[in-house]
Amino acid sequence: MMHRIILSASVILGILGILVAENPTYVPDATWHAPDTAAARLNPLATRPGAVRGGKKLFLRNCAECHGQDGTGMAKKHSANFYLSVVQEQSDGALFWKITNGNADRGMPSFSKLPELERWQLVLYLRMLNQQPLSSTR
Amino acid sequence: MLKRWIIPLVLCMPAAAFAQESPYFVTYDHHMEEPGNLEIEISSSTDIPRAGQRFYFAPWTEFEYGVTARWTAEVYLEGQSTWRDSTLFTGWRIENRFRALKREHWINPVLYLEYENINEADLIQKEIEGGAPDIRSPNSALRGAKDHELETKLILSSDVHDWNVAGNFIAAKNFSQDEGVEFGYSVGFSHPLATLASGSNCRFCRENFSAGAEAYGGLGSTLNFGLNDTAHYVAPVAAWLVSDNMTLRVSPGFGLTRQSSSMLFRFGLSYEIQGVGDRLARLFKGRP
Numbered sequence: 001m002m003h004r005i006i007l008s009a010s011v012i013l014g015i016l017g018i019l020v021a022e023n024p025t026y027v028p029d030a031t032w033h034a035p036d037t038a039a040a041r042l043n044p045l046a047t048r049p050g051a052v053r054g055g056k057k058l059f060l061r062n063c064a065e066c067h068g069q070d071g072t073g074m075a076k077k078h079s080a081n082f083y084l085s086v087v088q089e090q091s092d093g094a095l096f097w098k099i100t101n102g103n104a105d106r107g108m109p110s111f112s113k114l115p116e117l118e119r120w121q122l123v124l125y126l127r128m129l130n131q132q133p134l135s136s137t138r
Numbered sequence: 139m140l141k142r143w144i145i146p147l148v149l150c151m152p153a154a155a156f157a158q159e160s161p162y163f164v165t166y167d168h169h170m171e172e173p174g175n176l177e178i179e180i181s182s183s184t185d186i187p188r189a190g191q192r193f194y195f196a197p198w199t200e201f202e203y204g205v206t207a208r209w210t211a212e213v214y215l216e217g218q219s220t221w222r223d224s225t226l227f228t229g230w231r232i233e234n235r236f237r238a239l240k241r242e243h244w245i246n247p248v249l250y251l252e253y254e255n256i257n258e259a260d261l262i263q264k265e266i267e268g269g270a271p272d273i274r275s276p277n278s279a280l281r282g283a284k285d286h287e288l289e290t291k292l293i294l295s296s297d298v299h300d301w302n303v304a305g306n307f308i309a310a311k312n313f314s315q316d317e318g319v320e321f322g323y324s325v326g327f328s329h330p331l332a333t334l335a336s337g338s339n340c341r342f343c344r345e346n347f348s349a350g351a352e353a354y355g356g357l358g359s360t361l362n363f364g365l366n367d368t369a370h371y372v373a374p375v376a377a378w379l380v381s382d383n384m385t386l387r388v389s390p391g392f393g394l395t396r397q398s399s400s401m402l403f404r405f406g407l408s409y410e411i412q413g414v415g416d417r418l419a420r421l422f423k424g425r426p
Contacts, residue, residue: 053337061382065172065412076416101241104207112242113160113169115300115333118345 029106034090034097041093045120055125058118062111071129077107088130095123159385160302161377163404164265164354165326167304168246168295170237171204174415178202181387181406183262185399191273193221196228196261203414208237218261224277229256229285235293242297250291250306258283263402265289266356267310268320270369270397287312302350303327318360326352328375346379355394369398383410 045051060069066079073081080087087095099119102110111119160167163181171177182197196218203211212233219225233252259280261271267289272280288311295304308322328350335345355370357363373391380386384407391402 050337051334054335057337057339058335102207104237104240107173107207109170109172109204109207110242112297113302115330117333118335121335 029103032098032103032106034094038097039091039094041091041096043092043096043120043123045117045124046092049124051117051121052124052128054118055121055123055128058114058122059125062114063122066108071126079108082126082129087126092120092123092127095126096120099123159377159387159408161328161348161350161375161387161389162304162324162326162352163373163375163387163389163406164263165304165306165324165352166235166248166250166291166293166295167302167326168237168248168293170208170235170248171202171210172412173204173207175204175410175412176201176414177408177410179406179408181262181404184403184405185261185273186401186403187273188393188396188398188400191399192223192276194261194273195219196263198262198264200408205415208240210235214262214264216256216260216262218259218277220277226259226277226281228260228262228281229254231256233289244296244298246295248293248295250289250293252287252289252291254285254287254289256285256287257281258285260285265291265306265308265322265324266354266369266371267308267322268317268356268359269362269367270356270395273399284314285312286314300333301327301329318362320359321357321363322355323357324352324354326350326375328377341380347376349374349376351375352389355398365395367397368395370394371398371402373402373404383412384408385410 059071063071066074066077067082068074068079071082073079082088096119099111099122101112102108160169177200179200179202180197181200182195184195185191185193187193196216198214198216201213205211214231214233215227216229216231217225217227231252231254233250236249238247238249257280258272259277261273263271290309292307293304295302304327305325306323308324310320310322312320328348330345331347331349332344336343340346351372351374353370353372356368358366358368371391371393373389375387375389377385377387387404387406387408389404391404393399393401
């Protein structure tokens, strides 16, 4: 009897999981701010522009699924457009913090599984997006 | 009828997704499956037995789905084949992992809840709790004994300077037999072999490899707490990102007690499919 109850609960949990799996409608999260100390951090790869090529590779692997191959965001995912000033005006440290922590409430996972330097490479690549025409990122 | 064919096709449609997995087989860290992604993994445990123990090969298939950024659910299908004995399906399990805190901290707790419906012949040893698994009796004597077990884990995991350190504390209650509450542990650490990504799409460069070690074993039960008659292993672990969506993991485990196998080889190949949740939602809601 007990195992049937547990089995039923597990199945209900699984179905519930699939139903709530969708991302909510994107609205910039006003509460998603990097702490001051994190925002003040400088990109250790800022003087190594060659590292941006690795950043692009990492972006296509990890970010393009939700933010699009060109970083302009995807309407159906309600994901951010990295060309927008609301993104580009943030400090390197703030972007690094957001990549590291994610924003679970809005469906963005944490990417702390990537080594620190690789996360900084992603920041480097996001900066580069703003310095080139859209077509060259495709 | 159409959906009967479409669903498997949609689920099996390959799509690039970053599949770099932690190299652990037993220890869980705090990194969850990405929301909407499905990872399919085929793994196995093979032992080198001590005198009186059986030589077996125990494969399992694992379906891991990222429900949300903080919730990952998994289903396992398990079997085993014993030398000069038989091959059988040994059961299934459903597990859920919930990340307790929204942000990264020094220690990141994850709560784990699992239901197992297996028999005593199950030997994948995805974790070890209580005493040692029976690797001496024939399958015919073990397959009839069912285990309906509820298992919980407290997963504590930390990323420090690109090292991952994780510890799992296990408590399990088998509702089919009076074994009390059984306990177990696993601990592990790992590190990528390179921390800077190259610009090329190389497959054998160091950034695609990570390595470490884990140790795991049983701690007895409320009826017999302690290390008596328990199995313990220490195992180097390694993972290789074969392609953007495929990871290969290997681990040779060394048995530390008489109740452990002499060695326990583990092998796993995982394949990640992105956006499965979106595809299913479109399918059932009829959205474009």
